[in-house]
Amino acid sequence: MEFVRHVREGRWTTAFGYVLFVALMVAGYYYNITFVQLGLIDLGTRLVGLSETAVSAWMAVLALSTLVVAVATGVAMDRGGWNTALRTKLRVLFGVVCLQLVLTLVAPNVRSVSAFGAWVVAASVGLGVGFPVSFSLAIDLVPVPDRGYVAAAVTAIAYFVANAVPLSWSVDVFSRVMVAAMVPGALVLGVLSFARVDRLDALLAELGTQHRAFGTGRFCHPEIRTRSLAFVVPVALMFGVFFIDSLGFLRIIDTPSLLLSSWQSPELSTRLFIAVAHVVGAVMAGVIYVNYSLSRVFLWTFALFALTHVLYTSDLRLAAVFPSLAQGGASPLNPAVYAVAVSFYTTLNFALWPDLSTASTVGTRSAVGIGVAGWLATFTSTALALYFQAAELTLLSHLNVVQALSLLLLFGLAVGLYAHRMVELVRDGGESAT
Amino acid sequence: MSPTDAIPLLVVVLLMISVGGGEVQQLSVTFQGDTSLETLQDVHVVAGGTTTVPVGSTVSGDVYAIGGTTRVEGAVDGDVTLLAGNLSVADGATVTGTVQTIAGDSVVADGATVGRVSEFAAPVPSDSPGQRVGGFLLQFLVLGAIGWWLVGRHPALLENAGSAVTDHTLVSGVVGALGAATLLVLFVYMAFTLVLIPVAIVGLVAEFLVVVYGQVVFGYLVGTRVPVERVQVATVAGVGVFLVALEVLGMVPYVGGLVQLGVAAVGFGAVLNTYFGLKRFEPVTIPEEG
Numbered sequence: 084m085e086f087v088r089h090v091r092e093g094r095w096t097t098a099f100g101y102v103l104f105v106a107l108m109v110a111g112y113y114y115n116i117t118f119v120q121l122g123l124i125d126l127g128t129r130l131v132g133l134s135e136t137a138v139s140a141w142m143a144v145l146a147l148s149t150l151v152v153a154v155a156t157g158v159a160m161d162r163g164g165w166n167t168a169l170r171t172k173l174r175v176l177f178g179v180v181c182l183q184l185v186l187t188l189v190a191p192n193v194r195s196v197s198a199f200g201a202w203v204v205a206a207s208v209g210l211g212v213g214f215p216v217s218f219s220l221a222i223d224l225v226p227v228p229d230r231g232y233v234a235a236a237v238t239a240i241a242y243f244v245a246n247a248v249p250l251s252w253s254v255d256v257f258s259r260v261m262v263a264a265m266v267p268g269a270l271v272l273g274v275l276s277f278a279r280v281d282r283l284d285a286l287l288a289e290l291g292t293q294h295r296a297f298g299t300g301r302f303c304h305p306e307i308r309t310r311s312l313a314f315v316v317p318v319a320l321m322f323g324v325f326f327i328d329s330l331g332f333l334r335i336i337d338t339p340s341l342l343l344s345s346w347q348s349p350e351l352s353t354r355l356f357i358a359v360a361h362v363v364g365a366v367m368a369g370v371i372y373v374n375y376s377l378s379r380v381f382l383w384t385f386a387l388f389a390l391t392h393v394l395y396t397s398d399l400r401l402a403a404v405f406p407s408l409a410q411g412g413a414s415p416l417n418p419a420v421y422a423v424a425v426s427f428y429t430t431l432n433f434a435l436w437p438d439l440s441t442a443s444t445v446g447t448r449s450a451v452g453i454g455v456a457g458w459l460a461t462f463t464s465t466a467l468a469l470y471f472q473a474a475e476l477t478l479l480s481h482l483n484v485v486q487a488l489s490l491l492l493l494f495g496l497a498v499g500l501y502a503h504r505m506v507e508l509v510r511d512g513g514e515s516a517t
Numbered sequence: 518m519s520p521t522d523a524i525p526l527l528v529v530v531l532l533m534i535s536v537g538g539g540e541v542q543q544l545s546v547t548f549q550g551d552t553s554l555e556t557l558q559d560v561h562v563v564a565g566g567t568t569t570v571p572v573g574s575t576v577s578g579d580v581y582a583i584g585g586t587t588r589v590e591g592a593v594d595g596d597v598t599l600l601a602g603n604l605s606v607a608d609g610a611t612v613t614g615t616v617q618t619i620a621g622d623s624v625v626a627d628g629a630t631v632g633r634v635s636e637f638a639a640p641v642p643s644d645s646p647g648q649r650v651g652g653f654l655l656q657f658l659v660l661g662a663i664g665w666w667l668v669g670r671h672p673a674l675l676e677n678a679g680s681a682v683t684d685h686t687l688v689s690g691v692v693g694a695l696g697a698a699t700l701l702v703l704f705v706y707m708a709f710t711l712v713l714i715p716v717a718i719v720g721l722v723a724e725f726l727v728v729v730y731g732q733v734v735f736g737y738l739v740g741t742r743v744p745v746e747r748v749q750v751a752t753v754a755g756v757g758v759f760l761v762a763l764e765v766l767g768m769v770p771y772v773g774g775l776v777q778l779g780v781a782a783v784g785f786g787a788v789l790n791t792y793f794g795l796k797r798f799e800p801v802t803i804p805e806e807g
Binding site: 228 | 685687688691692694695699702703706709800801803804
């Protein structure tokens with residue numbers, strides 16, 4: 084890791100950049116995976132009185148709105164040229180945090196559908212602006228060789244805290260905890276963004292010049308075009324990963340027997356086991372990302388998701404054949420494997436978009452990548468889940484679909500790589516023949 | 518007992534049935550509670566609770582016990598196999614086939630009528646130091662022979678795999694742990710499909726061979742540090758030292774086992790990363806910006 088070398092050689096500014104990036108990303112992602120994705124469901128159903136179907140529809144609206152805002156923000160960054168202006172980006176993030184702080188404060192008081200809708204739209208603005216801006220900080224703060232490890236650290240910390248800390252999935256609890264955490268964070272970010280202190284100015288100025296060295300991503304040698312397959316294919320693959328995860332997870336958390344034996348287990352040991360699994364998965368993903376080609380990382384990701392859903396569906400099939408077995412409780416192994424798979428692709432998500440970008444394109448590509456792969460996938464998977472719910476699909480059938488999609492993507496990627504290799508061999512043969 | 522816990526045990530039962538040449542049309546399982554077995558489909562498995570063939574009842578088929586308590590007080594027209602748990606055949610009870618005990622506790626009353634009693638006497642390592650030493654020597658001879666042959670005929674194989682261990686320990690460990698765990702689960706669940714049992718068996722054997730190959734690689738690495746000129750002898754000596762080290766580690770509670778697993782994972786990953794030593798492992802590099 085280059086971080087160790089920077090510390091050993093006393094380059095504290097660069098080392099501080101690492102810490103700053105990890106802190107910002109952990110905070111943002113923790114907010115996203117807890118308050119936005121889980122607390123919002125409670126807000127809509129319990130406080131506003133909407134049905135689960137209606138809340139899911141609003142979640143889809145949130146996803147789609149976030150996509151639009153993210154792309155607009157990313158394009159504005161690149162065309163405006165402030166994609167390399169560190170202080171400007173920090174100020175934008177400060178604005179986002181302030182907006183989210185207000186939204187978090189007022190959330191428990193939302194009682195009407197119209198207020199809920201307004202809240203969703205406002206939240207999508209914050210998320211849509213925040214994601215491409217925060218991801219673009221990688222070009223200023225994280226050296227290219229270490230992006231996999233840094234992404235692993237972000238994933239491990241965020242998920243460990245989210246799973247180990249015993250928070251009820253309630254908007255009231257989330258609101259109090261988030262406000263308590265966001266206020267000092269906002270203050271620190273405000274100081275970094277606006278304070279005029281010579282030492283701080285020098286620090287930020289030095290960090291701001293690092294994009295010249297860190298700006299070109301790992302997969303941009305030679306530079307790739309946004310509309311080329313080199314960018315579109317990873318976006319499509321990440322869309323597939325997010326889609327599979329979201330489609331499966333939506334149904335799993337809607338099944339009390341599965342939820343209470345895993346992420347909402349009253350036993351701390353179970354949640355801690357899942358938290359540790361997240362950390363292990365993140366570390367593994369970081370190591371593999373740094374040492375292997377991108378296709379290999381995607382293969383592992385799809386394989387892990389396929390394995391996860393094989394475990395879940397096998398348990399369900401067995402329980403269907405032997406009903407008494409279902410009374411024995413579920414094994415924590417299943418959510419642990421799920422956690423490894425989730426951490427795998429989350430680490431990939433954090434590292435991939437900056438590495439597919441250059442300093443001049445990081446805004447657009449981060450926005451498109453996160454928007455299409457993350458939010459559009461969430462939108463479509465939520466829509467499909469709603470359709471399954473309306474069709475009264477059983478849990479086993481639902482997870483069978485997810486398993487089939489996982490295996491299809493795994494098989495499709497393997498075949499695609501093989502065919503690509505064949506094309507290369509044909510070209511080589513053609514050249515040698517001439 | 519959760520489904521995940523039960524599946525491996527059921528796989529063992531299915532494997533035994535297949536090995537015996539039997540075909541299962543229907544299979545019933547008891548996981549908990551008290552059950553009176555008055556009718557029997559082809560096979561009944563006792564995984565938990567207490568299952569009793571009551572006095573005066575006659576059932577046709579086989580009974581497998583993988584947990585809980587099984588009591589035969591009536592008649593079983595078939596075999597009774599104990600893999601785990603407790604089994605008792607009472608006075609006046611009848612088993613026309615074989616009462617086979619592989620593990621667990623079984624009691625056959627004097628007044629019971631049993632076709633044949635078979636008991637698998639597993640070696641007890643702690644009470645048989647000679648057997649333990651013999652097992653170690655057998656392992657040493659096999660691994661040593663493999664190492665001797667490989668380093669003599671194809672030294673590059675061990676050299677490439679060894680460099681993956683020494684130069685890329687973390688990567689090898691990650692890939693080894695991930696690959697071994699994933700493949701193990703895959704093969705176990707594959708066996709449950711019945712049709713893929715042969716594939717599962719071949720897969721598990723292949724996985725074991727990869728682990729063995731990894732151990733040979735470690736032996737080779739230790740051998741390179743042994744002050745012996747002849748590389749084949751050094752490799753055999755290295756294998757011996759490595760195996761002794763593993764035995765010593767096994768005596769250390771918890772930490773020793775974890776280190777053993779770590780060593781196995783690194784070896785497994787190194788073998789996979791180097792395609793069994795055919796190619797030196799090189800991580801991807803990031804081109805320097807011009």
